[in-house]
Amino acid sequence: MTTVLYKAADRGTGDYGWLKPNYYFSFGQYHNPKNLHFGVLRVLNDDYIAGGGAFPTHPHDNMEIVTIPFTGALKHKDSTGGAGIIKAGDVQIMSAGTGVQHSEANASATDPVTLFQVWVFPKVNDIQPRYDQRTFDLNERINKWQYIVSADEKDSALWINQDARFALTSIKAGSTLTYSNKFSGNGVFLVNISGTVTVGETTLGRRDALGIDGTESFSVTANEDAELLAIEIPMN
Incomplete structure (x- = not known):
């Protein structure tokens, strides 16, 4: 990764x-x-x-x-x-x-x-x-990914003309959540909207973002209550 x-x-x-x-x-x-x-x-x-x-x-x-x-x-x-x-x-x-x-x-x-x-x-x-x-129901993103935009109709999200998926979560302090790519080979631009989280060895504060590539999944741990946006997109 x-x-x-x-x-x-x-x-x-x-x-x-x-x-x-x-x-x-x-x-x-x-x-x-x-x-x-x-x-x-x-x-x-x-x-x-x-x-x-x-x-x-x-x-x-x-x-x-x-x-x-x-x-x-x-x-x-x-x-x-x-x-x-x-x-x-x-x-x-x-x-x-x-x-x-x-x-x-x-x-x-x-x-x-x-x-x-x-x-x-x-x-x-x-x-x-x-x-x-x-x-979208805000309660449906607590400690889980809520898919809001996707090329895959199975995600029950708004359709996008790209092999991409957007997901939001409200993750509670102490919780860990894993994101897995919908499309193989994609990267993820992870934005920490609020709170503080850790991805691997990296800590993200409010509005910090992390570009993630070379992996099909990663985990996020909330140091405090946080909101995140994951934008999964082709890298080429």
Whole structure:
């Protein structure tokens, strides 16, 4: 097993007034030629959107875009006819495919929104654009992996155009949880959303991440109550 540690303090940052992002990989005004992606995982932005903040309508193509909110409510509208409001417990995916226009806005004029937005290169280019969202039961991720995005319909998750799987867990202090790859040869980008955990000899604090490759499974032990996101993706 090989690992790469991504410390929260080393992420790229921005401050646009209404938007305060933290970038795990090069994005926008943050460019680090040594940190462009992890396998087909191209973008992971940890965003704070102030009340009334909004991304105006803009285009995307040939990208799988997953949004996971933690607090507040985010309003989405796109040219496929997809529209909705997502909040904690919800997950949204958009396959940009041949091209799509969309906008995102804080649904509140006063309360902030915090979220992860994740971009993954697609398996097949130029598919028909599509949009989907789903509400997941937070109790179903306590001390176990809850699959929220997957190419395998058996995972009962939102479908993604890639041999990939996203999973969330809320792991209690002292518990150990093993993650096993759905797709052989994939890597996993493990993000510690909150709390403190240990993977092998590495301790992850809040918002630290670990790129894991060269293994089909690994175990995580919670030093205190923690929340984790595992993004399993092809490395080529």
